[in-house]
Amino acid sequence: MSRFRPLPRVFFARPADVVAPELLGRFLVREVGGERLVARIVEVEAYLGGDDPASHAYRGRTARNAAMFLAGGHAYVYFVYGMHFCLNVVCGAAGVPHAVLLRAAEAVEGEAAMAARRGLAAGVAPRALAGGPARLCEALGVDRRLDGASLRAGELRLTAGEPAARAAIARGARVGVGYAGAAARWPLRFAIGDSSALSRPLSASRSA
DNA sequence: TAGTTGATCGTCT
């Protein structure tokens, strides 16, 4: 089925703020423990590398953020707050550390398995299942072992899915980056406005 | 329902 066709390399070889809204509605396919889990992306944030004080790559390359410098189409997975993982899609050419943080998704296939990974009963609200970057990672069994992995082949893939219509996309300021000064207000958060799986409501500025 | 806080540790200063 074409919804499960991997996105082409050129899709990722663009700036993060261009790729981000186009990731909405795409499918994240995870093969783990003999099961296939599929989630539809409904909320993302773009991080613009060296030009963006909120980006982990703002101060250059380190051992932690090395995956962000790979060519677009790879995963960048990092550990925060001593207990959570977050998954990013690396964008741009090799050496350009742009990335898109995946903040929320809706279960398409394997919902019961995703709930089990989260320690929840099947049928819980979408927001509790994968509405938040760390929740999304836990539901799909994503951890550091996938840092630097390709998203076009292997056990974690990003596929064509059902791209969101432009009119359905809302945008606003990014979450949890208050330390970044004016950049904290840049409208680089994109979401499918009417999804019930958003990590939190979009503040202000709507439009496509 | 809104606001506050504790958990917990890898990474960088």
Place this chain on the structure above:
DNA sequence: GACGATCAACTAA
């Protein structure tokens, strides 16, 4: 040695 691109449990009203 300080501090997170977070979450869930708890409090107050």
